[in-house]
Amino acid sequence: MDDLYREQIIDRYKNPQMRGRLDPHDYTYEDDNPLCGDRIRIDLRVDDEGRINEAAFSGDGCAISQAAADLLTERVVGMSLEEVKSYTKDELIEMLGIDLGPVRMKCALLSLKVLKAGVYGLDELEEELASL
Amino acid sequence: MATPQTNNTLDVGAIRKDFPILGREIKEGVPLVYLDSAASSQKPSQVIHAMSRFYETEYANVHRGIHTLAEEATAAFESAREKVARFVGAESPRQLIFTRNATEAINLVAHSWGRANLQDGDRVLLTQMEHHSNIVPWQMLAAELGFTIDYAPMTEDHRIDLERYGQMLEQGPKLVGFTQMSNVLGTINPVARMTEMAHGAGAVVLVDGAQSVPHMAVNVAELDVDFLVFSAHKMCGPTGIGALYGRRELLEEMPPFMGGGEMIKRVQFDSFTVTELPSKFEAGTPPIAQAVGFGAAVDYISNLGMPAIRQHEQEMIERALDQLEEVPGVRIYGPAAEHKGAVAAFTLSDAHPHDIAEILDRRGVAVRAGHHCAMPLHEKLGLPATTRASFYLYNTSDEIDSLIEGLYDVKKVFA
Numbered sequence: 343m344d345d346l347y348r349e350q351i352i353d354r355y356k357n358p359q360m361r362g363r364l365d366p367h368d369y370t371y372e373d374d375n376p377l378c379g380d381r382i383r384i385d386l387r388v389d390d391e392g393r394i395n396e397a398a399f400s401g402d403g404c405a406i407s408q409a410a411a412d413l414l415t416e417r418v419v420g421m422s423l424e425e426v427k428s429y430t431k432d433e434l435i436e437m438l439g440i441d442l443g444p445v446r447m448k449c450a451l452l453s454l455k456v457l458k459a460g461v462y463g464l465d466e467l468e469e470e471l472a473s474l
Numbered sequence: 475m476a477t478p479q480t481n482n483t484l485d486v487g488a489i490r491k492d493f494p495i496l497g498r499e500i501k502e503g504v505p506l507v508y509l510d511s512a513a514s515s516q517k518p519s520q521v522i523h524a525m526s527r528f529y530e531t532e533y534a535n536v537h538r539g540i541h542t543l544a545e546e547a548t549a550a551f552e553s554a555r556e557k558v559a560r561f562v563g564a565e566s567p568r569q570l571i572f573t574r575n576a577t578e579a580i581n582l583v584a585h586s587w588g589r590a591n592l593q594d595g596d597r598v599l600l601t602q603m604e605h606h607s608n609i610v611p612w613q614m615l616a617a618e619l620g621f622t623i624d625y626a627p628m629t630e631d632h633r634i635d636l637e638r639y640g641q642m643l644e645q646g647p648k649l650v651g652f653t654q655m656s657n658v659l660g661t662i663n664p665v666a667r668m669t670e671m672a673h674g675a676g677a678v679v680l681v682d683g684a685q686s687v688p689h690m691a692v693n694v695a696e697l698d699v700d701f702l703v704f705s706a707h708k709m710c711g712p713t714g715i716g717a718l719y720g721r722r723e724l725l726e727e728m729p730p731f732m733g734g735g736e737m738i739k740r741v742q743f744d745s746f747t748v749t750e751l752p753s754k755f756e757a758g759t760p761p762i763a764q765a766v767g768f769g770a771a772v773d774y775i776s777n778l779g780m781p782a783i784r785q786h787e788q789e790m791i792e793r794a795l796d797q798l799e800e801v802p803g804v805r806i807y808g809p810a811a812e813h814k815g816a817v818a819a820f821t822l823s824d825a826h827p828h829d830i831a832e833i834l835d836r837r838g839v840a841v842r843a844g845h846h847c848a849m850p851l852h853e854k855l856g857l858p859a860t861t862r863a864s865f866y867l868y869n870t871s872d873e874i875d876s877l878i879e880g881l882y883d884v885k886k887v888f889a
Contacts, residue, residue: 347887379857405826405829446828
């Protein structure tokens with residue numbers, strides 16, 4: 343019906359490809375956006391060369407936050423941890439392909455925040471995370 | 475301009491013409507359907523003009539000047555205080571303290587009365603349906619002073635459980651604080667009865683009137699409450715001003731809240747003496763034009779008549795609940811219409827409230843999505859968030875139809 347709820351978003355929300363938990367995992371992190379109740383956890387498994395070979399997300403929230411988490415966890419499989427570090431919010435927004443206002447931006451970026459905090463810790467990326 | 479109502483019904487068509495913003499479109503051909511008055515109400519031109527006229531013709535700082543403008547501004551400011559005080563049935567305008575909003579009024583009571591009267595081992599009794607503004611100030615003070623906070627539970631149908639409330643009063647709380655109307659459930663609490671019970675247990679009673687004072691006749695003398703707080707912006711007035719009504723003896727005994735100009739009688743390098751009520755609690759230059767707007771807002775809704783406003787809203791909520799219930803997948807929270815104000819919080823199947831609000835906005839329908847500053851209540855309901863439609867004197871049944879049509883849009887997207 344409009345830009346925000348494109349078929350890809352709704353489809354990913356209703357039929358996520360990457361939903362689940364990895365146990366054991368090499369990296370995990372969970373965070374929420376208390377303002378709207380979006381909650382996302384991301385688990386990662388990494389091979390000997392530091393490449394992500396498995397990823398999964400769990401949580402609940404609006405269509406934007408959950409679809410973004412699904413697309414992002416799918417995207418990072420095969421990436422090195424260094425590549426995750428340099429993955430930008432603009433790349434995520436481009437992948438989502440939707441026009442986001444400031445409020446919904448928080449929903450879209452929650453999974454990126456969780457991913458980066460999980461891999462690098464909150465302290466190291468304090469400045470970048472603050473802008474997410 | 476809406477003329478004073480002679481009978482008990484509102485001329486909503488005329489009222490809507492008083493609110494310029496209600497004439498705007500959200501996008502081409504999509505008029506605004508404003509169902510978010512519980513967050514903040516819109517403003518009639520009577521209020522907007524009263525403030526701009528004040529700035530254009532009478533504005534100066536209040537209380538200290540000798541010149542003509544200072545006198546006129548002071549008179550306008552104090553006349554607004556009289557109007558607001560009379561509106562809630564205060565015996566004297568001196569018992570009506572202007573604050574920034576209801577939140578600041580509660581913080582004032584917590585810091586001033588609370589610090590002077592509460593200590594380790596004491597109890598404060600609130601309810602499970604409180605807004606954060608009537609929880610966090612007490613939690614902050616409790617962390618410092620060591621008293622215990624209890625929360626009176628609700629019945630199955632989201633009303634206050636008076637039996638449990640009575641039992642909790644037996645623990646001897648020093649202060650009982652509760653909302654007159656829940657901003658999520660819409661529940662209207664039996665304030666007079668709850669106050670009588672609390673007084674019987676020796677407690678001081680603070681009532682959060684942020685959601686009730688704009689929508690129904692509230693009289694502090696009849697209710698016998700010790701403190702009542704409310705905000706102008708939810709009752710057709712401007713932001714930046716609210717009020718604390720307090721029982722005179724309590725206000726007289728309370729130490730000042732913030733220090734500065736206006737609240738003192740005299741200051742020396744090593745000490746100060748506090749001045750009289752209400753200035754004692756109004757340090758610094760107050761929101762002067764906002765007070766004038768507050769007074770104009772009280773005039774506006776008083777002219778329409780609080781019973782007429784209440785009746786209109788009752789019709790609106792009955793209709794809204796009936797129509798919402800017919801939408802498959804909708805679940806409504808809160809008591810039956812006769813026990814609540816014009817607030818409908820609901821969920822719709824698995825659709826997240828943010829997505830619901832976003833899709834409703836496509837039709838120009840403005841609702842609130844989230845926890846509505848009542849996270850403990852949502853935790854109790856087992857929900858991260860709800861969607862809330864709230865109604866006021868300018869809403870129409872056509873607007874309820876737009877809400878319902880919008881919900882079918884949501885169902886289509888998430889089918």
